[in-house]
Amino acid sequence: MWGMVRRSGVRLRDALRTETRTRRDEPPHNLFEAAAAYVAACAEDDQDAIDEAAGWVSPEALSFGVNELACRAVPALARERDESPRAVARALLGLPAA
Numbered sequence: 353m354w355g356m357v358r359r360s361g362v363r364l365r366d367a368l369r370t371e372t373r374t375r376r377d378e379p380p381h382n383l384f385e386a387a388a389a390y391v392a393a394c395a396e397d398d399q400d401a402i403d404e405a406a407g408w409v410s411p412e413a414l415s416f417g418v419n420e421l422a423c424r425a426v427p428a429l430a431r432e433r434d435e436s437p438r439a440v441a442r443a444l445l446g447l448p449a450a
Contacts, residue, residue: 381408387417
């Protein structure tokens with residue numbers, strides 16, 4: 353819920369800006385770039401980077417990208433730890449072992 357409020361605030365802030373964003377030299381960001389930047393910024397607690405990455409794609413696309421990142425990262429981490437993906441996911445979320 354707070355993410356939705358934050359993204360609404362970012363859109364409002366961007367709408368009220370007087371300067372225009374014209375980055376014609378830079379290629380557009382795809383949802384996986386946005387998800388990677390968003391998750392990395394969240395891990396570093398960098399609110400400015402979070403807001404920037406959240407503005408690259410729609411909220412739905414960002415959600416899909418973050419989900420894909422989790423679906424790829426948890427099994428990779430589980431292989432490294434020689435644990436089940438369920439155990440790794442629960443540990444990352446601070447949940448007790450099932």
